[in-house]
Amino acid sequence: MLHSRLMRYIDEVARTGSIRQAAERLSVASSAINRQIIAYEEELGLPVFERLSRGVRLTAIGELLVEHIRATMKDHRQTLHRIGDLKTLRRSKIHVATLEALTTDVLAQVVSAWHQTYPLTRISVTTMPSEAIAAAVGRGDAQLGLGFDMPPQPNLTTFSSTPCSLGLVVRPGHPLASRASLRWSELADCAFALPAEGLTIRTLLDRAIKRTRLTVDPIVETNSIDLLKRLAMLGDVATVLTKADVEVDRQRGALSFIPITDGEAGSQSLVIVHRTSAPLDGVTTRFAEKLAELARQIGDESPHNKPFATG
Known part of the structure; x- marks a missing residue:
């Protein structure tokens, strides 16, 4: 029977070409290794090694056997590594700084899916203005920052950046x-009900409106993305946002998102950052990958939505 100890013995003898050297490396008596290999060869009915005047070498059967042994040992190491990852994942804590507008349509999906697989992971989410996100990550108050159009900073590393074009947001019964x-x-x-002046998305809108010479007199201006979406749901008021702002409502049929496709449309980048001096551990990296995956699904990199899952 090819048990794990015997696999190590055969592998090491094959590597060194010597039972004595293998015994020294494994801190085992050479007679014990030789005895087990001989017993296995008798069980197999074929020689694994050819005995030479100086050392041993694999037979054709031995070559096949060692190939199997090394693949098995590699699979075993990978399985142990994955088990270790799962133990770590279950105990971990992740702190994310983000915009209020991204909690419902981006973070909620990722956190919910993550919790189903890793129920013992603790996740802390703090909402704040865009300019505060980078500062919070830079100070170490949060491991990950998620926001729109965060400018590069020397103390931050961009984990991912996904372009998200602007589109018209209306109720499903709207003429458009x-x-x-x-x-x-x-x-x-x-x-129109539009984001308030001073918000990044409003700056993009104003530039596009100016270039196209469109006259816009919004009936409502607000820094609340939730209010803009609610106004669009309740009547024929339209707003302009990214698909990331409305993904959940779009999926459940409460809002429609129509891309604005001409060259003047403008776009925002959905960015994930972390502190350069504090590289992400395996758990936080995996969580960030899930955020980036969803960002790609609802951003310009993938025009068609797919169900989101973790694993």
Whole structure:
């Protein structure tokens, strides 16, 4: 029978070409190794090693056997590594700093899926303005920062950056809801509720509006993304956001997102950052990968949505 100890013996003898040298490396009596190999050869009915005047070498059967042994030992090491990862994952704590607007449509999906697989992981989420996210990660108050258009900083490393184009957001019954795409010039008659001045997305909107010479007189301006979405749900008011802002409501049929596809549309980048001087551990890296995966699904890199899962 090829048990784990015998596999180590055969592998080491094959590597060194010597039972004596293998015994020295494994701190085992050479007679014990030789005895077990001979017993296995008798059980197999074929020689594994050819005995030479100086050492041993593998027979053709031995070559096949060692190939199997090394593959088995590699699989075993990988399994032990994965078991160790699972133990670590279950005990870990992850702190994320992000925008309020990203908690419902991005973080909630990732956290919910993550918890189903790793129920003992503890996740802390703190919402704050965009400019505060980078500072919180830089100070070490959060391991990960998730936000839009965070400028590069020397003390931060960008884990991922996904472009998210702007689109018109309306209720499903709105006259424009059935359109596959729109141009800015087609939005002249819309009643708009827009993000407030000073927000990054509003700056992008103002630039696009200016370039297209579109006249927009918003009936509501607010820094609350939730209010903008609610207004769009309740009537024929339209707003302009990214798909990341409305993904959950879009999936459940409460809102429609129509990409604005002309060259003046503008886009935001959904960015994940961490502190350069504090490299991410395996658990936090895996969580960040799940965030980045969802960002790609709802960003420009993947126009079609897929169900999100962790594992």
